[in-house]
Structure formats: C-alpha cells, structure tokens
Amino acid sequence: MPAMHVRLGAFSAALVLTATLSTTAFAQKKYDTGASDTEIKIGNIMPYSGPASAYGVIGKTEEAYFRKVNAEGGINGRKINFVSYDDGYSPPKTVEQARKLVESDEVLLIFNSLGTPPNTAIQKYLNQKKVPQLFVATGATKWNDPQNFPWTMGWQPNYQSETIIYAKYILKNKPDAKIAVLYQNDDYGKDYLKGFKDGLGAKAASMIVIEDSYEVSEPTIDSHIVRLKATGADVFINITTPKFAAQAIKKNAELGWKPLHFLNNVSANIGSVIKPAGFEAAQDIISSAYFKDPTDPQWKNDAAMKAWNDFLDKYYPEANRADGAVMYGFIVSQGLVQVLKACGDNLSRENVMKQAASLRDFEPVGLLPGVKVNTSASDFAPISQLQLQRLKGETWELFGDVISSDAGG
Amino acid sequence: MSAAEEVVAEGHQAVEAVPKRAMTLGTGTSLLVLAVLLVVPVFVKNFIIFQMTMLLIYGLAVLALNILTGGSGQFSLGQSAFYAVGAYTSAVLMEYFNVNYALTIPVSAAVCFGFGYLFGKPALRLSGVYLALATFALATAMPQLLKLNFLEHWTGGVQGLVVTKPDAPFGLPMSQDMWLYYFTLIVTVAIYVFSVNLLRSRSGRAFMAIRDNEIAASSMGVNVALYKTLAFGVSAGITGVAGSLGAIAVQFVAPDSYTITLAISLFLGMVVGGVGWLPGSFVGAAFIIFVPNMAESISKGLSGAVFGVLLFLVIYLVPHGARQIAILGQQFAGKLRRN
Numbered sequence: 001m002p003a004m005h006v007r008l009g010a011f012s013a014a015l016v017l018t019a020t021l022s023t024t025a026f027a028q029k030k031y032d033t034g035a036s037d038t039e040i041k042i043g044n045i046m047p048y049s050g051p052a053s054a055y056g057v058i059g060k061t062e063e064a065y066f067r068k069v070n071a072e073g074g075i076n077g078r079k080i081n082f083v084s085y086d087d088g089y090s091p092p093k094t095v096e097q098a099r100k101l102v103e104s105d106e107v108l109l110i111f112n113s114l115g116t117p118p119n120t121a122i123q124k125y126l127n128q129k130k131v132p133q134l135f136v137a138t139g140a141t142k143w144n145d146p147q148n149f150p151w152t153m154g155w156q157p158n159y160q161s162e163t164i165i166y167a168k169y170i171l172k173n174k175p176d177a178k179i180a181v182l183y184q185n186d187d188y189g190k191d192y193l194k195g196f197k198d199g200l201g202a203k204a205a206s207m208i209v210i211e212d213s214y215e216v217s218e219p220t221i222d223s224h225i226v227r228l229k230a231t232g233a234d235v236f237i238n239i240t241t242p243k244f245a246a247q248a249i250k251k252n253a254e255l256g257w258k259p260l261h262f263l264n265n266v267s268a269n270i271g272s273v274i275k276p277a278g279f280e281a282a283q284d285i286i287s288s289a290y291f292k293d294p295t296d297p298q299w300k301n302d303a304a305m306k307a308w309n310d311f312l313d314k315y316y317p318e319a320n321r322a323d324g325a326v327m328y329g330f331i332v333s334q335g336l337v338q339v340l341k342a343c344g345d346n347l348s349r350e351n352v353m354k355q356a357a358s359l360r361d362f363e364p365v366g367l368l369p370g371v372k373v374n375t376s377a378s379d380f381a382p383i384s385q386l387q388l389q390r391l392k393g394e395t396w397e398l399f400g401d402v403i404s405s406d407a408g409g
Numbered sequence: 410m411s412a413a414e415e416v417v418a419e420g421h422q423a424v425e426a427v428p429k430r431a432m433t434l435g436t437g438t439s440l441l442v443l444a445v446l447l448v449v450p451v452f453v454k455n456f457i458i459f460q461m462t463m464l465l466i467y468g469l470a471v472l473a474l475n476i477l478t479g480g481s482g483q484f485s486l487g488q489s490a491f492y493a494v495g496a497y498t499s500a501v502l503m504e505y506f507n508v509n510y511a512l513t514i515p516v517s518a519a520v521c522f523g524f525g526y527l528f529g530k531p532a533l534r535l536s537g538v539y540l541a542l543a544t545f546a547l548a549t550a551m552p553q554l555l556k557l558n559f560l561e562h563w564t565g566g567v568q569g570l571v572v573t574k575p576d577a578p579f580g581l582p583m584s585q586d587m588w589l590y591y592f593t594l595i596v597t598v599a600i601y602v603f604s605v606n607l608l609r610s611r612s613g614r615a616f617m618a619i620r621d622n623e624i625a626a627s628s629m630g631v632n633v634a635l636y637k638t639l640a641f642g643v644s645a646g647i648t649g650v651a652g653s654l655g656a657i658a659v660q661f662v663a664p665d666s667y668t669i670t671l672a673i674s675l676f677l678g679m680v681v682g683g684v685g686w687l688p689g690s691f692v693g694a695a696f697i698i699f700v701p702n703m704a705e706s707i708s709k710g711l712s713g714a715v716f717g718v719l720l721f722l723v724i725y726l727v728p729h730g731a732r733q734i735a736i737l738g739q740q741f742a743g744k745l746r747r748n
Contacts, residue, residue, distance in 0.1 A: 048705075049713050050670070086705050086712060091569070091666045092659045092720055096463065096698075104454035117569055121661035185556060187567040215553060 025220065033107030034129035040340060041081045042066070043101030045113040045122075050088035051216070055114050057319065058137060060328030062112065064316035069333075071315075075340045083107060089114075091121035098122040102131050109352055111336050112155070114331075116140045116187045121153075127151045132352050134339070135382065137330055140191055144381040146306040146357070151349075152355055153380045155332055157290055159188060160195025160292050161405035162354075163237070165288060165386055166262045167199025170235060174260060178209045180233035182224055184240055185191045185213040192264060192361075214244065225251040235260045240268045246277040247260075253281030263287040265386070270394070271295035271322030279394055286328065288386040290371045291331055295322045298395045304365045314339050329364055334364035334375065335382065350352075370402040441686075446594055455586045462590045462699065465597045466586045466654045467694035470676040473647035473686060479685025480608055481640035482620030487528075487544030490551040491521050491645040493667035495652025497555065500570045500662045505567040510575045510657050514596065517653040518646045521588065525645020561702045569663025572656055575720050593654050597694065600647055604687060607643065616640055622716035637741060680721055681734025682747035690729035696723075 034041040039401055046059035063395055066080040074080065076261075085097040091160065094113070101107045109132035109146070116138045126133040127149050134144050135155035139162075143154030180197065183189035193211065197204040210231045214221045221244050236259040245267035252261065266289035267273045275295075292299045299305045305340050307328055308322050312319050319326045340347075342355040359382060362373040371385045385404050389396040434442070450458045464746035475490050496528045498514040498520050508516075555564050559592065564570065577588035599704050607613050615636045627633045656662045682693025704715035727733045 026567070048709060051668075061515065084709070086701075088670070089665060090670065091661055091663050092463075095659045095661065098458065099456045099459055099657070114418065115664040117665045120571065120663065121666075122568060122661065124660060145636055185553075194736075217549075307606065 023179070030348060032108060032348045032350075033106045033152065035078070038078060038387075039081050040075065040078050040347060040353075041083065041105065042336070043098075043105060043110040044082060044084040045087050045094055045097045045101070045110065045118065046084055047089040047114060047118075048086040050090065051087040052115060055325055056086075057081055057230050057323060057325045058112070058114060058329040058332075061316060061319065061326050062333045064319075065109060065311065065330060065333035066312060068151050068315045069337055070154050075337060076344060080340075083161040084261050087118055089118060091117050094118035095125065095256060098125060100203060102126070102129055108132075108347065109133060109349065112137045112332050119143070125151060125153050129351055132349055132356070134352070134356055135335055137328075137332070139185060141195070144379070146378060146380045151353060153353075153375070153382070154381050155335065155381050156328075157386050158195075158381060159191040159264075160198065161381075162265055162386060163196035163239075163287055164190050164199035164405050165388070165403050166237065167196050167288075169286070170260075171200065171203070172376055174235060177235040177260070178231070178233045179235040180208050180228040180231055180259070181208060181237040182213045182221070182228060182239060184209070184244070186304075188241075188266070189213060189239050196237060204289045209401035214240075216241070222245055222251050223253065225257070226300065229257040238260065238263045238267075240264070242269060242272045245273045249273070249277035249285070251284050253278065261285045265289060267296065268389070268396070269293060269322075269324045270396070272324070274391060279391075282391050283393075285391045286388060287391075288388050289398075290368055290383055290386050291327055291366050293367060293396060294322065294327050296395045307365050329336070331364045331366045334366075335359075335362075338362055338364070368398070368402070413519055441690075443598065446575035450587055452591050455584055458584075458586045458590045461564045462658050464691065464694050464698055465590075465593045466651050466658060467675070467678065467697060469597055469600060469649050469654070470649035470675050471682060471697075472601065472690035474675055474679045475641050475682070475685065475687060475690050476608070476647070477614075479687075480613065480620065481616040481637060481639060484541040485544040485639060485641075486541050486669070486672050486676060487547035487551075488543075488648050489667045489669060489672035491525055491539035491550050491648035492556065492652035492655065492671060493662075494524055494645075494665075495649030495655035496662045496667065497519050497561075497564060497570075497648065497652075499653035500572050500656045503572055503657075504570055505563065511592070512600075514653050515648055517649040521649025521652070522642045524649075526638050526642035527646070529641030532641065533634055533637055537745070543565050545669070545672075547680050550667045552668055555664040555667075559740075565663075567664060568664075569661055572662065574598075574657065574662045583630060585589035588625065589658055593658070594652065596650065599689070601652065604647070608656075610652045612636065612639065612731070677720070681720075681730045681737075683730035686730070686732035686735070689731040712719045713721075 006370040033285045042058055046056050046061065047053055056089060063082050066082045069075065083099065087094040087097050092246040095163050098110060100111060107298065110126060110132050113122070113133065114137040119136045119138055122132060130131045130151055134250060135153060137155065139156050139159040141158040141160045144158065147174045152356065181193060200207055210228055212224050214224055225248055233240065238245060238261060240248055245263060263285050265288050270290055270293055274282045292302065292304055294305065294308065308327065311330065311392055313323065339352060339356045343351050346362060355384050357375045357377050357380065359375045364373065368387055369382065373382045375382050385402045387398050387402045413497055450461065458710065470488060470492055474485060477483050477485055498517040499510065500514060502508040502513040503510055532540055533542055542562070556567050574585050575589065577583045596646070615631045618629060618631050619633055619636055623633055629727040678693030678697045679690065682689030682697045700719055701712065701716055704719060705712040707715045
C-alpha cells in the first residue's frame, strides 16, 4: 500500500495547488471569464528561467506597470490582476502554463507571452478556445495573420520588415554592393534573412557573397568575422543578439574591416552593445529603431524618459535602466491598458480583439517621434514603423523618414 | 590503478543492486493504482487531465531510463534525443503522411529502438561517467540536428511542427483531452507490464547480472555486448513512445522542446523516484512536473533556487527516493499489523 499513498499524495498535491490558484469569476452580461466589476485577470508567460531568462525583466516591468495602473485607480474602476508564469522558454511547458492560465486561473486573455517557439506552441490552442493571445513578444512575421488566427496579434515591427528596409536602402544607395550576412541559426535569424532576401528580390543571389550562421552556444564569433572579411564584401548585415553583436563590432575594428555595417534592431542598444564594443569601433553603423534607447544621451531630458524614470523610481527601482527590455515592457503595457480602456464595460474576449484591432495613431510614451500604433481588422501588426539611425559619437542620429513596412504572415 | 580506471571500477557500484522483486509493486496495489487512474479523470477539469497525461508520458520516459540505469547499470543523459526522435517521427508521419496517430507510435518505437541500439554499439566501449558524457553529447547535438537545412523540409526547422490533436474514436462522448489520457494510459499500462516482465525474464536477469558485475556476468555466459546494446535499444524505444505521446498531447514539436534540460529532468525524475524501482518512475515524473510549479508559486525570482533547495532536501533526507519512502511505509504497515 505505501506506494499508493505516495502517488495519491502527488495527485492531491497537484489538486490542492491548482485549486488554490483558481478563483471564480462571475460571468455577467458584458463579461467573459476573467473579468468582473472589480477585476480584470490577465495571463502572461515569460522565460524567468532558462536560456532566454534575460527577457524575464519584461514580465517584471509589466507587473510593475500594472501595479502603477492599480495604484492610480485601475482601468474604468477595475484592478488588473496580472498572473505571470515561467515557461523556461520550453514549448511543452508553455502549453502547460497556457492551459493553467486559461482553464484553471481563468484569465480574460494572454498578454505578451514571449518567444516564437513558445507562442507557436499555444497559438492553435488559444485560437480554438477563442482566448486572445494579445501583443506577443516576438518579432516573427507570422503573427500578423488575422485570417487564420483571429485571436493572435503581434506587437513590435517584425523582423522581416526591418531587413526589407535595409535591403531597400542598399539597393538605392549602393546598388553594386557585395554583401556579407551573418545570422543566428534560429527562427529569429532566419526570419531576418528571409526579409533581407525578399527585399533584394532578384538581385539577392548576385549581391550576397556569403551567408554565414552561428549557434547561440558558440562562445565567440571571431572566426566567422574573419571568414566574412576574406570574401572582400563591402556591406555587412549583422543579424546577431547583443553579446555577439558587441563581439562582431569589436572584431571588425581589430581586423580593420570597414564595410557599410547594418546592425539589427535587436542589438541596437548603446548600453549593452555599443559601449562594450567601443564607440570608436562602432561609428557609422546603421540600424533602426522604433522606441527611444534609454541609454542614448539625446533623450536625457525628454519627457518620455522622465515619465519612464518616475515610473521606475516608484514601482521598479531595482530595474536596470540600460536594458532596452525594460523600455519594451513599459511600452507594451501601455498598449494593453489602451485596449482595455477602449473596451469600457464590455469586457468580452471578442470585444478585446475588436478594440485591439481598432487602434488609431496611438502613441505610447517611449516610442520615437512619428512612430504610431495602428491596427485594423486586416492588420494585426500594431507597430510597423521604423526609422533608420546612424551612430555618431555616442548617440544614434536618426535620419530619413519614419518608414512603414508591413510584411504579412 | 590509474585514476581513470578507479572511476570506471567505481562506476559499477554507482548503481545499487536492486533485487528484482523489489522493482515492482504487488498486484493488489497495482490494480488499486490503476483503478484510481481510471476514475479520477471523470471528476476533474480538462487541465488536470492534461497534467495527468503529461505525468504518464514523462513517467514512461523515466521508466525507460530506469530500465537502462536501474536494470543494466548504464547511465544516459541523452534520453531527450530519443524523446525528440520519437516526437518528430510521430509529428512528421501525422502531418505529412496523414498516418493515424495510434499507428505512429509503434513506428516511433521501432525507429527509436534502432537508433538506441545503434548508439549503444559504440557506447559499449564506454562506461560510467564516460558513457554519461557520450550520451550528453547526443542530447546537446539533437536540437541542432533538427534545425539542419536539409531536414528543415520535414522538421519545420526552428519553427517546429504543429500537430493536430485526435478526437475520441467511435463517437465516444469524451473530450479530446480525456480520450488522449485514456489512450496514454492504455499505452503506459502495456509498456509497464512489458517492462516488469522484461526485467523478470532471462534478458532482465542478464541486464542485472551485467549491472552487478560485468566480468562475472560474462563468465556466466551472458553476452555482455548484446545485452548492453539491447538495454539501450529498449530504453530508447520506450522513450520514443513517450516522445510520440508527448508530441500528440502538446500538439507541437520544436527543437527547443528537447534540449539537455529535458534529459536532466528525466534523470532527476529517476533519482527522485528511486533508481531501479519501476513505480518510482511515475513519482519522479510527478516531481519534475509539479515541483517547479510549486517552487514558482513560492518565489518567482528565485524559483530555481527554491527548486534546488527542495531537490537537495529530497536527496539528503531520502537518498533512495520514493522507493525508500515506500519501504519505510511497508515496514510501518508491517509493524501495525503485528501489534
């Protein structure tokens, strides 16, 4: 009999655990599960542990932001109850956590869950259940697909549209370029690469002289840079995450390779990339942005930065203010608040999606001047504008117009 | 004796000899457990049914490792690779060839058996920590292999594959989750019975002889090479079945699902459940599924540390895992009966 007790024990532990976590929401006329007169329950899944845990600060920032919202009276008198779980960036765990949020915690919607593989794993489930998968934290292009996935919506400019912008710039300003591409061998790197090739169109085959990829597990990418330089390329498309981006910039300078250097937005951060690599080495690098880099001195006295700093001082003092992810969380939270405000007293899941798909020229604090959030029934890519920027001295110098580019999923 | 030889020699004692009778539960207890597993889903939410399904699936994977380590005394940190192969076999067959999900399971078992058997061949030369390292390499390599360009057409590369969840057959009035649970339960029971009988058979005795002393076993006429690779094959085959079921339950396969973390979790499950005690596999599976959740509910920022502390407590207080608790319970029950 003893083993019996052990196994029963495990089950009852699970039962108790889930029972304590679930609360009942009363479904009234205009409410779906997760919303009531006093509360709106929002689910979220973040990699607080595991290989992508650096992004966990997004979840923490959001939690802090909703505390601020609640302290200031909530949304239309309702407090936000933000339930955030850890999936360790492992898709099976994401599925488990999503089901827990939907079936056990009974949230109104799942907001800003992070990562392409985790979100892919839960997309079908959430769409079947008709639970909004709102403003996912990934730049993959496939989230803008309202036809097939009407309950899923992206947020940031997608990777493909970014490299399409670079490709257009190259075609216009350097039509005979010899291009070297370095990308991270995963969904993010490949998405960027695809956008770039699409942007170059028929000329891609002749212009790209080398495509090289690296694995996240590699300690350094120096050897890749040496190989790229050896091809004699004069344009370098740098699709790398912050640590590797800094290495690439440094190695370029060491080798004396001076191509026209495009750095993807993922790594366009002064504090975590440019400064460690050395400002000298990074001069004239071209990148793009849609929100204000908190480490860029040009925004020091900006009103948005003041609001950001006030918020962090009060609700999240331990935040690393050089981390772009904190700014990201700050902005996307405003997006959700905007949608929930627009919902008024009709907090049904259907209305949430309807309001999310009717954002008009919404400007959350922190976006670059001119960048606006726009959605429609056929456009599920809220932010699709970017501005090119070039590193001059210790700051990014924005140039050209704010460019829109919508790549569909 | 060189340091390396010492390690190798010690490796044989690293797995404690478990007599084969102590490897299973009594018939009465087993039936009772089965009855509970049959009845509970009727009364709980779909989410809990899903968790129970995952429990059975991870339980199978831990059981497979238990046969390898507890049975034949070989270590493996590469179970996630076999799990991935099983999952992808099912996913590819279902999505590209429209094969019925139930039929993909024996295919996965066969593919993984072959894979494990072949991997066992070169691994024969290794034992103890060296074998653990070789299998570790397999686990690290697998996610990257799945991303390879020429496989991408089938595996979906880094984007993975979405799998369709099967409906209950014959118009049975149950939800997809419940049907999948019962389906998994049937497969689990079949494999469990198979494993128990395997370890009680001639082959099982050969495994255990090898585990306890390789030289003695070979001098008794046991074909050491054959049985060691066979153990690898069987273990990989069962892990593959677990992988297939996992893919169907989660409805998604991607390289990120089958990293070394999974292999280590399975290893952890085996140790917590008790090495060599087959029912413990399911206790171990419960540990790796539920304890991280509990740790998270205690402290989000320190969930890893909390999990570490809980694990440390288990290892420190009950080093032989659930088996030890079971034995203590049995002795206690015995005492009560005598009084």
